[in-house]
Amino acid sequence: MKAPDFDYRRPADLPAALTLLARHGAEASIIAGGQSLLPLLNFRLAAPQLLIDIGRLGELKQLTEGDGHIEIGGLLRHCDLAASPLIAQALPLLHQAIGHIAHPAVRHRGTIGGSLAMADPAGELAACCLALDGQFSLLSARGQRWVAAGDFFQGIYETALAPDEILTAVRLPRGGPGRISIFDEVARRRGDFAMAGLALVAEAYSGTLHGVRLALLGVADRTILAPSTMALLEAGPLDQARIEQAVELIAGEADPPEDPAYPPAYRRHLVGVLLRRTLRRILAEAPG
Amino acid sequence: MNAKSRRIALTVNGEAVAREVPVRLNLVDFLRHDLGFTGSHVGCEQGACGACTVLLDDQTVRGCLVLAVQADGCAVQTIEGTSNNDNGLMADLQEMFLSLNALQCGFCTPGMLLSAQELLRANPRPSREEIRDYLSGNFCRCTGYQAIVDAVAAVARARHEEPRP
Numbered sequence: 543m544k545a546p547d548f549d550y551r552r553p554a555d556l557p558a559a560l561t562l563l564a565r566h567g568a569e570a571s572i573i574a575g576g577q578s579l580l581p582l583l584n585f586r587l588a589a590p591q592l593l594i595d596i597g598r599l600g601e602l603k604q605l606t607e608g609d610g611h612i613e614i615g616g617l618l619r620h621c622d623l624a625a626s627p628l629i630a631q632a633l634p635l636l637h638q639a640i641g642h643i644a645h646p647a648v649r650h651r652g653t654i655g656g657s658l659a660m661a662d663p664a665g666e667l668a669a670c671c672l673a674l675d676g677q678f679s680l681l682s683a684r685g686q687r688w689v690a691a692g693d694f695f696q697g698i699y700e701t702a703l704a705p706d707e708i709l710t711a712v713r714l715p716r717g718g719p720g721r722i723s724i725f726d727e728v729a730r731r732r733g734d735f736a737m738a739g740l741a742l743v744a745e746a747y748s749g750t751l752h753g754v755r756l757a758l759l760g761v762a763d764r765t766i767l768a769p770s771t772m773a774l775l776e777a778g779p780l781d782q783a784r785i786e787q788a789v790e791l792i793a794g795e796a797d798p799p800e801d802p803a804y805p806p807a808y809r810r811h812l813v814g815v816l817l818r819r820t821l822r823r824i825l826a827e828a829p830g
Numbered sequence: 831m832n833a834k835s836r837r838i839a840l841t842v843n844g845e846a847v848a849r850e851v852p853v854r855l856n857l858v859d860f861l862r863h864d865l866g867f868t869g870s871h872v873g874c875e876q877g878a879c880g881a882c883t884v885l886l887d888d889q890t891v892r893g894c895l896v897l898a899v900q901a902d903g904c905a906v907q908t909i910e911g912t913s914n915n916d917n918g919l920m921a922d923l924q925e926m927f928l929s930l931n932a933l934q935c936g937f938c939t940p941g942m943l944l945s946a947q948e949l950l951r952a953n954p955r956p957s958r959e960e961i962r963d964y965l966s967g968n969f970c971r972c973t974g975y976q977a978i979v980d981a982v983a984a985v986a987r988a989r990h991e992e993p994r995p
């Protein structure tokens with residue numbers, strides 16, 4: 543099918559974009575990479591009166607190193623992040639995850655801001671930002687606010703973004719050199735949205751995991767943390783018995799929607815398989 | 831219908847083009863219907879199949895997931911325009927696809943070729959796994975993929991063994 547009729551504006555700079563959004567926010571839609579929005583328009587599942595194309599705003603394409611964190615402009619594309627040595631070195635979790643997003647031609651257009659604003663429950667970047675306890679900058683003509691990833695995702699395709707706000711940047715704390723970062727998922731075919739996945743960061747000393755942040759994707763109406771499993775993993779040394787306990791526990795923390803293709807029990811099983819695989823890998827690679 | 835339109839100016843296959851287009855028109859329909867470059871095909875219109883693949887500023891994109899107005903000021907290449915200026919890589923791929931039966935109906939072929947060309951430019955000696963990975967966003971309903979992977983691997987091997995001037 544073809545997209546419905548709409549108007550189109552390409553503001554020259556960020557202030558102009560914010561003014562347009564302030565005036566038309568409710569009936570307008572931002573377009574960044576268009577890799578989620580255009581399929582929706584082509585299938586007439588969305589009908590904005592106006593597209594505000596922010597795709598060329600250079601202000602949103604910066605990648606900067608701050609004090610203890612990395613700040614990623616909202617318009618950086620999946621391919622930009624995949625190619626960045628800074629991301630590979632400082633945020634290996636993100637680097638691993640990007641390889642699972644779609645296909646090269648989609649990664650050449652799709653942006654981090656668009657992915658997060660879309661809030662697909664199986665989005666890789668959302669899960670990474672939650673695991674890394676990231677903060678998102680939401681900017682409008684009314685001002686700027688920072689929202690934690692944990693508060694940003696509110697349901698399937700639902701976020702804290704107001705209609706006049708742009709997600710301008712993502713701030714992710716960088717970890718110490720010993721931080722473990724593992725991203726893994728199961729998808730039907732390469733590049734498909736995952737049936738289940740996980741993003742884990744932790745530190746290991748004396749055989750025990752500390753500072754565990756474990757985010758799940760594809761197993762609830764949004765990306766979620768698994769707090770009970772995180773607590774169990776920090777409660778004592780990592781061994782086979784603890785791994786099996788964690789696998790059992792995490793199935794209960796997942797809350798997959800009813801889906802005839804992939805029933806909830808199947809997704810719960812998958813997230814357990816992924817966790818077992820991840821923890822065994824940590825155990826095998828642990829020093830000493 | 832009260833279709834809104836905009837004037838765009840871009841280069842397509844090396845030639846400057848300026849046209850008035852409806853803003854809802856996607857790039858692949860613009861290339862096919864307004865300019866007659868029918869080498870890029872239209873399959874799913876949702877980004878899944880890769881039949882509409884074209885190069886936008888030298889990178890593969892889904893022609894169905896870019897609006898023509900978004901290509902304003904950019905350089906677009908379709909399969910019709912890519913054959914001559916890449917040190918013979920596209921010609922080699924086309925020849926090898928033909929000789930190894932890597933195409934049947936040909937619907938996927940332009941997209942496959944453009945993706946394979948991009949892969950071999952960045953990674954001249956990919957493994958079969960890397961070839962499959964790079965082509966994972968291009969669907970073929972005829973060949974079963976084996977011959978396509980064979981053809982890309984054969985071109986990589988041949989060009990590696992006989993470096994060109």
Ligand SMILES: Cc1cc2nc3c(=O)[nH]c(=O)nc-3n(C[C@H](O)[C@H](O)[C@H](O)COP(=O)(O)OP(=O)(O)OC[C@H]3O[C@@H](n4cnc5c(N)ncnc54)[C@H](O)[C@@H]3O)c2cc1C
Nearest residue numbers: 572574575576577578579644652653655656657659709877
């Ligand atoms: C075949 C295919 C497979 C895919 N597979 C995956 C996958 O496996 N994993 C995955 O995560 N994604 C996948 N995607 C989606 C892809 O990652 C998109 O790039 C991403 O979801 C949206 O980014 P975008 O820049 O294209 O956003 P757009 O499509 O331009 O916008 C998406 C939504 O976000 C809003 N928006 C965009 N940018 C901003 C901003 N800065 N601030 C506020 N609102 C904004 C728009 O108004 C719109 O509602 C796939 C897409 C396709 C076509």
Ligand code: FES
Nearest residue numbers: 873874875880894
């Ligand atoms: S027609 Fe564009 S990806 Fe299928």
Ligand code: FES
Nearest residue numbers: 934938970971972
């Ligand atoms: S040759 Fe027919 S779809 Fe690939």
